[in-house]
Amino acid sequence: MINIFIAQINWLELWNNSWPAGVTMLVLGLGFSIILLIADKKLKVEADPTIERIYMALPRIDCGTCGFAGCSSYAKAVAADPVLLGKCAPGGAACAQKIAEILNLQVSGEGAPKRPIVHCGAKKSDKTYFGKYDGIASCTSANATSNVQACKFGCLGYGDCKASCKFSSITIVDGLATINYNTCTGCGACAKACPRGLIEMVPFNYDKIMTVACRSQESGKDTKAFCKVGCIACKLCAKQTDAFSINNNLSKLDYSKYTPNEQFKTAMEKCPTNTIVYRGK
Amino acid sequence: MEKIYTLSLAFISIVVINNLVLTKFLGICPYLGVSGRIDMAFGMGLAVTFVITLAGSMTWLIDHLILVPKGLEITRYVCYILVIAGAVQLVEMYLRKFFPPLYESFGIFLPLITTNCAILGLCLFLNVWATDNFPEAAVLSFGAGIGFTLAICIMAGIREQLNFSDVPKALRGAPITLITAGILTMAFMGFAGMIK
Numbered sequence: 452m453i454n455i456f457i458a459q460i461n462w463l464e465l466w467n468n469s470w471p472a473g474v475t476m477l478v479l480g481l482g483f484s485i486i487l488l489i490a491d492k493k494l495k496v497e498a499d500p501t502i503e504r505i506y507m508a509l510p511r512i513d514c515g516t517c518g519f520a521g522c523s524s525y526a527k528a529v530a531a532d533p534v535l536l537g538k539c540a541p542g543g544a545a546c547a548q549k550i551a552e553i554l555n556l557q558v559s560g561e562g563a564p565k566r567p568i569v570h571c572g573a574k575k576s577d578k579t580y581f582g583k584y585d586g587i588a589s590c591t592s593a594n595a596t597s598n599v600q601a602c603k604f605g606c607l608g609y610g611d612c613k614a615s616c617k618f619s620s621i622t623i624v625d626g627l628a629t630i631n632y633n634t635c636t637g638c639g640a641c642a643k644a645c646p647r648g649l650i651e652m653v654p655f656n657y658d659k660i661m662t663v664a665c666r667s668q669e670s671g672k673d674t675k676a677f678c679k680v681g682c683i684a685c686k687l688c689a690k691q692t693d694a695f696s697i698n699n700n701l702s703k704l705d706y707s708k709y710t711p712n713e714q715f716k717t718a719m720e721k722c723p724t725n726t727i728v729y730r731g732k
Numbered sequence: 733m734e735k736i737y738t739l740s741l742a743f744i745s746i747v748v749i750n751n752l753v754l755t756k757f758l759g760i761c762p763y764l765g766v767s768g769r770i771d772m773a774f775g776m777g778l779a780v781t782f783v784i785t786l787a788g789s790m791t792w793l794i795d796h797l798i799l800v801p802k803g804l805e806i807t808r809y810v811c812y813i814l815v816i817a818g819a820v821q822l823v824e825m826y827l828r829k830f831f832p833p834l835y836e837s838f839g840i841f842l843p844l845i846t847t848n849c850a851i852l853g854l855c856l857f858l859n860v861w862a863t864d865n866f867p868e869a870a871v872l873s874f875g876a877g878i879g880f881t882l883a884i885c886i887m888a889g890i891r892e893q894l895n896f897s898d899v900p901k902a903l904r905g906a907p908i909t910l911i912t913a914g915i916l917t918m919a920f921m922g923f924a925g926m927i928k
Contacts (some may be wrong), residue, residue, distance in 0.1 A: 468803075471798075471802045471804060472802075472804045472806075472807045475794075475798050475799070475802070475804060475807065475811065476807065476810060476811065476814065479794070479811060479814050479815070480814060483814065483815075483818035486818065486822070487818065487821055487822065487825075490822055490825050490826075491825060494825040494826060494828070494829040495829075496828050496829055496832075
């Protein structure tokens with residue numbers, strides 16, 4: 452079958468018709484390559500290979516925590532000014548170390564990656580409501596309304612942090628923002644989004660750390676009236692270890708002092724309102 | 733005198749009446765992709781204008797000096813794309829050297845000018861419209877670029893304003909941009925039939 456087709460082709464005619472086309476394209480291609488090669492010589496840009504290497508060391512997720520438009524612009528900035536080293540929260544210490552090696556620098560300072568912690572532990576059934584809020588379903592608007600819920604400090608549960616999270620790591624479970632630490636990169640967008648400032652970026656020395664899941668500065672009596680799991684500043688935890696300090700009717704944990712030992716476990720068990728909880732993986 | 737009159741008519745025609753973007757809907761990719769800010773849109777417009785002018789006049793010359801006399805019209809697309817791609821490569825080198833911020837902000841859209849259908853479209857339209865002299869082909873090519881710049885800059889201006897307006901959530905982003913493009917096109921329909 453194919454042989455018949457080939458036999459019908461007049462090779463001489465085909466050749467006579469096609470060589471000008473080939474020559475035209477050859478000349479065009481050759482001409483352009485010569486022009487482009489000359490242009491390349493004249494317009495060559497010296498690219499800095501270290502910038503490329505820094506960029507490859509970064510997580511390349513373009514989250515913008517460092518304050519630059521994306522990972523490539525941060526790489527450029529770091530190469531020019533090493534003071535900016537360590538601004539990459541998702542990359543953490545390992546990334547800073549890598550960049551420091553590329554730039555021949557010594558790196559020091561906190562090594563633990565920072566991750567957000569929601570300082571509230573109240574589910575819907577734990578909270579007290581004065582009335583019904585029917586406004587726009589966002590924490591920012593709800594926060595501007597008085598009496599949206601009894602506790603002026605607790606999680607509102609409308610998910611401004613969830614909307615800010617680029618990695619879908621936050622879900623609202625029963626009226627409480629809950630972070631999935633397996634997918635969280637520690638970019639800090641949620642900490643900025645929360646109108647009540649409940650979310651704090653905390654150095655995670657361990658995969659799972661203890662926290663006081665409350666921010667209420669109301670007196671113990673009021674807190675108890677408003678919330679079943681609020682900190683009433685009873686000081687029982689502070690008696691166990693000096694990592695807990697009581698200020699403004701609120702217990703605060705110094706995360707740098709936290710180690711998973713018996714003292715902390717007892718402090719957690721002694722807490723009458725179960726405000727001290729584990730957060731993390 | 734007669735010639736200048738014809739050429740200026742051709743120029744006005746390609747810029748507003750037969751604007752490639754707004755009446756033929758060619759070159760939509762950069763038109764929607766790079767029209768976020770006016771300065772970027774203007775830069776893109778200039779880049780396209782350069783490429784389209786170079787490509788339009790060169791392909792006309794190649795077409796009339798080599799391809800048609802030799803009967804090689806079937807190789808048109810290959811030759812045209814070769815010219816366009818070469819011109820784009822040149823623009824890219826130039827921008828990278830002298831306007832690095834612009835080069836960065838264009839991203840993938842700069843090499844994509846290679847396959848910008850407005851440019852290949854214009855080169856092919858020059859045949860469809862049977863442009864028979866070189867000045868006319870050059871003016872048409874340049875005018876097409878200016879028309880593209882005009883369209884993309886108007887679009888960028890509107891989109892900059894859109895950032896401050898309360899767009900319904902479902903329409904934010906691409907949908908409102910497409911609606912804007914449609915309304916803009918309708919506005920330009922008013923020019924149709926201005927020149928016989």
